[in-house]
Amino acid sequence: MALREGDPAPDFNLPKDGGGSLALSDLKGRKVVLYAYPKDDTESCTKEAIAFNGLRAEFAAAGAEIIGISPDPARRHDKFKQKYGLAFPLVADESHAMLEPYGLWVEKSMYGRKYMGVERTTFLIDVHGRIARIWPKVKVAGHAEEVLAAVRAL
Known part of the structure; x- marks a missing residue:
């Protein structure tokens, strides 16, 4: 992984669902849960x-913003959010401008075929813009609860 806990979180400014863009620097002074997912x-x-999404009220009460990021286009994020009633921003990184500096655009392998893709990873960024915690190669079951506990402890 390119980044370590304690490092400053690299800023980005990328398109998001619903139009417009989202910059990490706009959230300075707040805790940020930034989770990268493949598709x-x-x-x-x-x-x-x-x-x-089911824990978003608890994350908000703990002072944290949730942001999802994938290489999918913003239009696709709009459909995904609407289909599942998601209430937090989804950022589109089609050019991998954020995914590469964060070390998340990696070579993967499935059924012997190699390809480039997103390594499912979550970052907890503190109020000073530093990476407080990294969860690499996330297993989904129980993950959101584990991240919430870390947010509360921060």
Whole structure:
């Protein structure tokens, strides 16, 4: 992984669902849960989004913003959010401008075929813009709850 806990979180400014853009620097002074996922509307990615969405009130009460990011276009994010009633921003990184500096655009392998894709990873960024915690190679079950506990402890 390119980044480590304690490092400043690299800023980005990318298109988001619903139009407009989102910059990490706009959220300075707040805790940010930034989770990267491979593709909208796939089984694990949907489960992860629904889990974070189900706990969004608890994350807000703990002072944290949730942001999902994938290489899917913003139009696809719009459909994904609407289909599952997601209430947090989804950022589109089609050019991998954020995914590469964060070390998330990696070579993967499935059934012997190699390809480039997103490594499912979550970052907890503190109020000073530093990476407080990293969860690499996330397993979806129980993950949102584990991240919430870390947010509360921060």
